Amino acid sequence: MEQVRGGSYAWVQPDGGWGLSNAGVVVGGSESLLVDTLFDLAHTRRMLEATAVLTEQAPIRHVVNTHGNGDHWFGNELVSPEASIVAAQGSVEDMHAVGPRTVQELVSAPGAVGDYGRAIFGRYDFTGITPRYPDHAFTGEHVVSVGGTEVLLVDVGPAHTRGDTVVYCERDRVVYTGDIMFAGGTPIMWEGPVQNWVAACRRILDLGADLAVPGHGPVSAVSRIREMVDYLEFVRDETVPRFEAGMTSLEAATDIDLGSFSGWPEAERLAVNVATVYRELTTETEPPSGPELFGCMAALLGTTKE
Template sequence: MRQGLNDLGNGVWAWLAHSNSWGWSNAGLIVDGEESLLVDTLYDLQLTGDMLSHMRDAEPRARHIETVVNTHANGDHCHGNELVSDAEIIASAASALEMSELPPETMAALIASAGEMGELGRYFTDCFGQFRFDGIALTPPTRTFNGQLDLQVGDKPVHLLEVGPAHTRGDVLVYSPVDRTVFTGDILFIEGTPIMWQGPVGNWIKACRLIEDMDVDHIVPGHGPLTDKRGVRQVRAYLEYIRDEARQRYDAGLSAFDAARDIDLRDFDAWSDPERIAVNVDSLYREFSATESVTDIFELFSRMASLAGYDTAN
């Protein structure tokens, strides 16, 4: 499959970003009869507008989208909502609450001030400087749910399955059994390092097993190329490996950052953005200690920048 719009057959489309790194997210479209459902918008208005234009050119039923599902609260999956604001926008209740915590204007301000942040600012700009956060109106969901929500797109049943907290607080899978397709949001990063902002890790592993047990031909991840059950198992293996390695170092008394620096990524070192292990270990340590205290986001980005080779000590 290539970047851009891919026809999966039977009225299902996958939009694949050109990169699996920070902010470059995938999306999807399910149509039947006269109805359409969009899975996620993108990180800024230009990206989302381009995606919608390609969808409408290829699929007439995408010219009026009735339903949008945001798989979770990160901006690269919902910042484009205003371009489909006449649709019913659905997310889990937990995601809807989380969306307001890092609005696009905050990202725009951080990019604008990155020059004053030294190497940390350079890392932040390298991650996010390609996106346009100014002028985006945060457009929240108009409908929320907990657990599971069953929808119809034409004659197709589509199941929204809340599997968070995991990557974020309210991650959702979008499963179309007739199409043998699941859109996973950021439960799956393929050929890229997952990042666990929330946890617990057990929920994420359980979500992977749920996908592994599905009768599907098409698995559309939140980031990276289309995958199959082997790709799901690789993500699960990463999570299990990092959990076990972090636990050993937690029991030995290492700090979260020292543990992140010490863990050998082995089979996963070729994945993009390996420095995300700093966040993953920090979240695991929070889980191990049963603390609600959250590490400052700038500290987490500083740790990732350091692991990525930026000299944040100066």
């Protein structure tokens, strides 16, 4: 558990790759707010044990799930029942749509999709998880008083997912961005549109924070979020002409040269990002399902390896 500044702490899981998300603790007076739980019970238990040095004096009374991807909430059942869990309305919908059982199916699937699922998620155990959904959903903005310290929640989604909450502790000028920011990794745009994600980055920059705890990757200067804007605008600008030329989204993703972004880990997420831009551009074709998107990433990874 690293102290970011003042009473704001981060639990950072190197190297921030698939499912290796960060959590955070904001201590205010005699209580604490936890930002996110982790992808499975073992990872969450380890994180909660590390928070004990803080939470013995200031128990966790509030939990925020920044969004509905499992690596930010599957561990919720391990948090004290006395803690109240809050998330954006869109995140709650995502949680009900894709729970631990769905992810377990992915990693148990035969063939290339399952092989890819096992390669990226093989270190986690999705069995025996009982989903604990948030107690409260909010839209727009919501202020939580953590022992008298105000913590601002802003739903900046849909962008990465249907609801994307950023958690801002003005006292410490620290923002927890959820997966709006991947520090040193490729962002993945499940929901979009691109313009909303760009606006989300501007909103984060306007908060007045100077340190960011990203959803994945090391604690960084908040200004680093501009890398997300650069990448997403590049992907959109490369995708549109390929869409207009009649390529399928996988053909477009295969054809795009990521240039300076090609060295970012998880570059195959481009397949999902292009598919999401396609969804912005047309309603004529049925959008790909979750397993199909994992299949596209597996295919793109296969072509770039050759």
